[in-house]
Amino acid sequence: MPHRLTLPRRGLLAGLAAGGAATLLPPVRRARAGEGLPPRPAAPTAPRQHDWTFRAAPRQARLLGAEGPESSVWTYTDALLPVLRIDLGDSIVARLDNALPEHTTIHWHGIRVPNAMDGVQYVTQPPVEPGQSFTYRLTPPDTGTFFLHPHCNEPGQVGRGMAAVLLVDGDMQVPADADITLVCKDWRLAPDGSWLPFETAAGAGRAGTFGTRRAVNGVADFAAEVPAHGDIRLRLLNLDGTRTITPGVAGAEAFVIATDGNPIAPVPLDKWRLGPAMRLDLLVRAPAAGEAFTLQDLFAREPVPLGRFTAVASPLAPRPFRPAPLYAPGIPRADLASAERLPFVFSAALGASGAVAGLPPDDPFAKILMDALCVGGQIFWAINKSTWPGGDHRQLPPPLAELKAGRSYIFELQNATPHPHPIHLHGHTFEVLSQSRQENPPHLADTVLLQAREKAEIAFVAREGNWMLHCHVLEHLGTGMMGWIRVKA
Known part of the structure; x- marks a missing residue:
């Protein structure tokens, strides 16, 4: 059932008795995501510019253990899954070779980037071909836990x-x-470290092809060591x-303190499911020295350990665990009363139209010839x-919707x-209003998990540009479950 605030029946009857049958209690206002969080103070230091070079290239890594065979990975840097860190207000100039x-x-x-920096081949920029470079320029407007990835051949890359x-x-x-x-x-x-097929018809047509x-x-x-009695952000x-x-x-x-990088009033961790591309920031109170806690995946039949954290001696003393909330986010909030509602049904392609209308010749999308790498x-x-791409793959489908910048939508x-x-x-x-x-609880996100046969409502203020809307099971987005939203000024 959706998470809702409701008035107990006994309270409702008592109110009617006290005020008369013709007097109704005012409706209970539903809490909004991020309410009650403290405002962020001014930044104590001047913003900096971070000049980075990412060289996307094949490299070697031992993914099957230190004694196992090497595998040919593709990475942006010499480090596997690197962690980059900046302060709010800092700018990034990132060259991709x-x-x-x-x-x-x-x-x-x-990250709420300018549309031209969104990194989608054919939609916001030309593909960066082998031997070519492209420079991204952005100033992330929000704190949080984010990440970088390519947008064509995602299962393989x-x-x-x-x-x-990116933190x-x-x-x-x-x-x-x-x-x-x-x-x-x-x-x-x-077992020899070579790659198995990243995509299979059986996986793409169902829940996806799982790793080994x-x-x-x-x-x-x-595994990691943490200070005893310390507050550990995971x-x-x-x-x-x-x-x-x-x-x-x-x-x-453990308490949840952020969803997809966005602050939330601390809530005890309880059955919060993360689909692909989703993030959850936790605050955990470490036990006494010599003891340990384990992060687990409870989605499996038996809990699967994801990490073990052993407490080591520290000057911290035992104390009540009352997580301080993060600072309030600076996300524009939708006006729910005036928001326009638009339905989106995610379904199997059987019975889908497949055919698309032609685009005007001056539309930049009319010049697109989709290559096999992206589908x-x-x-x-x-x-x-509507499937992605539509028709015979020689042009993109029309937008799923056309919105107006600055207006609220559900x-x-x-x-x-x-x-x-x-x-x-x-x-x-x-804002995820209901599931x-x-x-x-209501929370801020950039990705929402729809479980089987589930419905959800999300609300936001539209930003100008051409923006993708898709499933983040990587085999699904390349086999039809992707589209785009046009937002005009």
């Missing part, structure tokens, strides 16, 4: 390791005693292309009966399939 055998880009997932984490600091009233990033991403490897080796930060048995990112995770903590108390070999999925999302679909909207942070099969 492509040394891969196919074209690529950088999509800055969850992300599957080989093309991803990085934007400045959201904590009380600094954590330890801050640990945990990237959950499986590897689809044969589960890993956190590239290893199967992640930044959990699900960067797998298929798997859904239900995080749990055994041996310590799957078959079409399984649709949004509002998207009514419906999963008409028996499989989960994490739905991501580029360029926006939206029919999950008890999460």
Whole structure:
């Protein structure tokens, strides 16, 4: 059932008796995401510019263990799944040099970037071909836990390791005693370290093709030491292309403090499911020295350990655990009373139109010839009966909707399939107002998990540009479950 605030029946009857049958109590106002969080103070330091070079290239890594065979990974840097860190207000100038055998880009997932910096081949920029470069310029407007990845051949490129984490600091009233990033991403490897097929028809047409080796930060048995009695911030990112995770903590108390990088009033961790591309920031109180707590995935039949954290001696003393909330986000908030509602149904492609209307000759999309790198070999999925790409792949489909910049919208999302679909909207942070099969409180996100046959409502203020809307099960977006939204000034 959706998470809602309701007035108990006894209270309602008492109110009617006291005020007379003709006097009705005012409706209970539903809480909004992020209410009650403290405002962020002015930045104490001057903003900096970060000049980065990403060389997307094949490299070697031992993904099957230190004694196992090497695998040929594709990465942005010499480090596997690197973590980049800036302060709120800092700017980024990032040059991408492509040394891969196919074209690529950088999509800055969850960051409200200018549309031209969104990193989608053919839609916001030309593909960065082998031997070419492209420079991204952006100033992230929000704190949080974000990540980078390409946007064509995602099963193959992300599957080989093309991803990085971006942390934007400045959201904590009380600094954590330890801050640990945990990237959950499986590897689809044969025993000799070679890659198995990243896409299969059976997987693409159902819940996705799963990896053969589960890993956190590239290893199967992640472990770390933490200060005893300390407050430990765990930044959990699900960067797998298929798997859904239900995080749990055994041996310590844990609170959710941010969703997809966006602050939320601290709430005890309880059955919060993370689909691909979703993130959850936790604050955990470490136990006494010599004891340990374990982060687990509870979505499996038996809990799967994701990381073990052993407490070591520290000057911190036991004390009540009352997590200080993060600073309030600066996200524009939708006016729910005036918001226009638009329905989006995510379904199997059977019965989908497939055909699309032609675009005006002066439309930039009319020049697009989709290459095989950006699409799957078959079409399984649709949004509002439209598949990506439509027709014979020689042109993109028309936009799923045309919006007006600065106006408020509520998207009514419906999963008409028996499989989960994490739905991501580029360029926006939206408020998840309701979910029919999950008890999460209202929260801010850029990706919302629709479980089988689930409905959800999301609200946001539209930003000018051409923005993608798609499922983040990577095989699904390339086999039909992707579209775009045009937002005009």
